[in-house]
Amino acid sequence: MGQASPPATGPHPPPPRRGQRRPGWFRIRSRALLTAATVVALTAAAHSTIPAPPPAGHAPPTAATLRSAYAANRANAAEAAAMAAAHGDVHRAAADRALATRDLLAFDGRGPGRATEVLGELRRADRIAVLVPGSDTSIDTYARFHRAAAALYEDLTHRAPAGTRVAVVAWLGYRTPGTVSTTVTTTARADEAAPRLRALAGRLRILAPARARVSLLCHSYGSVVCGRAAHGLGVDDIVLVGSPGTGAGTVAGLHTHARVWAARGSGDWVAHVPHVRAGLLVTTVGFGTDPVSRAFGARIFDAAGAGHSGYFTPGSAALANLARITLGETSEVTRA
Template identity: 70%
Template sequence: MRGTERRTPPKTSRTRIGTWRRTLLAALLTAAIAAPLSGAARPQIPAPTPAALPPLTATSLHTTYEANRADAARAAHMAAAHGDPHRAAADQALAGPGRNLLAFDGRGAGQATEVLGDLAHADHIAVLVPGSDTSLDTYARFHKAAAALYTDLTHRAPHGTTAAVISWLGYEPPATVSTTVTTTTRADEAAPRLRAFVSHLRTATKPQAHLSLLCHSYGTVVCGRAAPGLDADDIALVGSPGTGADSAAALHTDARVWAARGADDWIRRVPHTRVHLFGTTIGFGTDPVSRAFGARVFDAADADHSGYFTPGSASLANLARITLGETSEVTRA
């Protein structure tokens, strides 16, 4: 009947509607990720070329730490001469006698890999992989998260068991306010570096050491892209916008895959989909805490996006349990 007849839009109209929807979705995804935070500056700050280091082994750790502290001290002087006291202070902190750096590069946004604890003799090792806007300028907050986990581990570990934490800023995370943060481009560049680092790490640690990757925000995309062939026992994804994979099985890893999202984390508003737009794939696919993804979902209570390593929190306790291999003690969501 005329009153109930449905008309199909012309093909050109359907095409325009589809294009508009894809563009809108991409804009929403960008806004959802970018709006809650402000981007950090990425200054081109001079620093020395990283030191030539011996292969990473248990016996070369001391030499490596000393060389990188010396580089950080030189970088601090150069940053100060460049007129950047904030970077100079950040570099000088890393040059301190108690800081153990496996890697340091003070050029540009900067990169650093730091060890907390006795790496060579650790029974359990956690590698923290950070998200967007992490650089030497913001490294202090990354270090704070690693230190909180290390403190929790030292209190929680059974007698006679030792643990170490590594803060791995071994790639250049995208700026939060950028189009790069909505794609896997930086993660694809970082993934082989993370795989190589973990492989080298195994030569400097106990053969039977339990190794976990604890990945936050855009860092979960890095871990997702690095997962195939990664020599890890556990991979934990917190505050994740997605991994670029449709499921935990699609990560092609033998590691146990965990995921958590706090109730107050704004990342929950990010659309979990992928859109092919202008030759680029925008978005990261299935929500890692969804049943469809298939990860082991654990409790993060009311953590916000920056709160997963807050001392005394449910999320930090569970991340410590995962690091210690106490999987039966992890509280599920």
């Protein structure tokens, strides 16, 4: 569940000849998943061949050492860019070079890559938004994730009352699943990511002022990550957009003291994803109750006609409401 559009529908299969059984849904689905898993495995193999240095070896940053941590991670990204270029991967080299110009709380250029980018002055921020991305987000596709973070930061800066300082943290801190893959239907990647997200939230409480309010903005499969991390997560708001579910049946099932919000645009294809959770062989597939349903119990806000990748579009109702929630202007949030 990521920012990609749904796959185009292909031609319908010919009708079965007399006496011939049409392939069942399970067999068709199994073949599709097998093909998808093969593609994802090949893509992962391609990522693993791109050389990159290990992450910069510094201690977790404090407010006093934040600038030096940024510098070390920028240098690491620049080194990764040089190694990717020497390897002949022009696209990865360009992505790494772009990251080498930004404030990075963390960077790891190996494999599909991980990065935590900060927009704004974290050490002085009163309101902080943490973006948690969905599937198909990696260093190679990071540019679109950065655009979402930059659009939110600009909107927050424009709306913030005088004297209120804002920051946005774009957290690509986990191995996101492929939109067309077997992993995107289970919580496995989210379960791996949850401790990392909790660690980030704890780190922000050290880096930012004690007065700072933190909002977690979770897109698509990222909302599954937020759902799995919610218990004990020290944030003020958890916002689910384009969510296939969280793995919990209700807001109470998230075991969080944060306010929980949810929205889905009328143009979002994720509305057609079955909201079920069922055991299958050795795993559980699906994510349960629809977060925008009355049964889930979230605070529903307006995302107008947003498509699955349109929640952070400048000028949109969805982006305006995300900014209002982050700023604590809850009475200004337009409801669906």
